[in-house]
Amino acid sequence: MSWLVTGGAGYIGSHVVRALLSADLDVVVIDDLSSGHREFVPADVPFVDASILDAKALDALFDRHEIDGVVHLAGYKYAGESVKRPLHTYDQNVTGTVALLAAMERAGVTRIVFSSSAGVYGTPTVELVTEATATTPESPYGETKLIGEWLLADQGRATGLVHTSLRYFNVVGSGSVELRDTSPHNLFPLVFRALEAGRVPKIFGDDYPTPDGTCVRDYVHVADVAAAHVAAARRMLAGEAVEPVYNLGSGEGSSVKEIMDAMVRGTGIRFDPEIAPRRPGDPARTVADGALAARDLGWAMTHTLDEMVSSAWEAVRWAR
Template sequence: MAWLVTGGAGYIGSHVVRAFLAEGIDVVVIDDLSSGHAAFVPDGVPFVQGSILDAALLRRTFAESSVPITGVVHVAGFKYAGVSVQRPMHTYEQNVSATVTLLQAMHEAGVENIVFSSSAAVYGTPSTDLVTESTAKSPESPYGETKLIGEWLLRDQGIATGLRHTSLRYFNVVGSGDPELRDTSPHNLFPLIFDALVDGRTPRINGNDYNTPDGTCVRDYIHVADLAISHVAAAQRMEAGEPIEAVYNLGSGDGVSVGQIMSTVATVTGIAFEPTLAPRRAGDPDRIVASGDHAARDLKWQMRHTLEEMVQSAWTARNQASTRSE
């Protein structure tokens, strides 16, 4: 058997690919390289460059794979919540229309398993500081809306065709499981901090008057390699015909503050700095942390890395990339 990883040349997708290979499971990657990197795809892994909006390409990928594809991990998508407000139609095309095209191609090919990359953005600003899978969904951006619609598409296709599916709701994904792989997003916290330090600028904290121990926002930060392991566990559970929930939160149950991250970065990098203080952003809640109990029960989910290890792995990957570019 083989699993197709859409977006498998991206930061998260490339870690998922390696987690499958570590379990001896064949993988096929499809990615349009709009935010991914061909160098992130391991040697020997079949790589199809193109968009999952291309139905003909998807049909060929399923039909021509040397190892039959029995499931899909759907990581591809437009993942920038803030930018999605300015580009709603692009976001819907990439995240909703593309998922429809993928599900149709899967059905035509007889592929009946899918693990979907969803997001904590489906919750918006929750009224509780410990989020569970049953917490009310109230997305506040086109990005969050498209992820929730993606979950609905899987649900409805499951009812119609028997598709086996689960959606994994990510919180803040950080770190690196391989020095060759790093987060290159221009919008995520770790790259923003590292870019500032490398450029000689001071990282910024938005607000220090929240109702938290150090006054800065508390959020869930999870290591990308731990996330990847749970994708493989979900795939294996489906292949074995074992029961699986429709959705899982991949959360720490605890969380760390932005202030803690800044001080840890200073320690790990050896670059002493005091963050610049900016006004708090409207709508930012004091604390959002998710319970990962269901995923721990079913998907081998656990926090295997300390905050320092998360920062160190990300910093090492960033430095290695800088060395290669010199």
């Protein structure tokens, strides 16, 4: 029996695949390689090059492999770009999830761990986000992730589907040098590309009511995020109850200045970030409480900020 990882050739998905394998769980991957990389998937892991929108490909996969459950990471994951491409975002994230759930129902697969997002919270009005914090997404991406959670809940009530959704914030770092974040929009790759091109990264606002005046955000290492997916899967296999949603947060966060200081230490490239005006809508502090995930999934932040930066930078250099 295997776990199907949708989007398993992507940055987070490929780490989840390896974490599952390390836990002695067999894995099957489906990915259309629109943003993933075939080389991120171990050669001995069964791989289907297809979209989850392809019902025939999904049915064939479930027919060919005995699947215990699904870790669903496939989707269009760019919040800013989703504003420009709302229909594409809904098609990939909502229609795709409907297609996956329908195929699971046809195949009798009753467990799913869903990759959700802090985007469901929009701009929180509280300093510490809990699972009870109001969900007010502000982008098509955040909306589709929240709809995905609703779909799982509705299917659970209708069919007994066992499900949980993991909401995480800024995923960074690398758990293995051959796996890296290649997103054109995420913070770490943007800073690395700027430094390699000789440009100075920017800090947007240094007059916030925080200890050093810069915004505070949650940053979590990708290996820790992957471990939470495995813990959820194993809990389901053991027949233990899971909550509908879990936040994967640090409870403390890091400031933008702290990130930049860690970038200097991790890359060895000295720079003084440019201070730019505040961006409209940026809250001073957005940090999540991970207590519920700690209770049920053994969730813990096991990597320091310096380790997040150095591991990500090492993967970038390895890929050259």
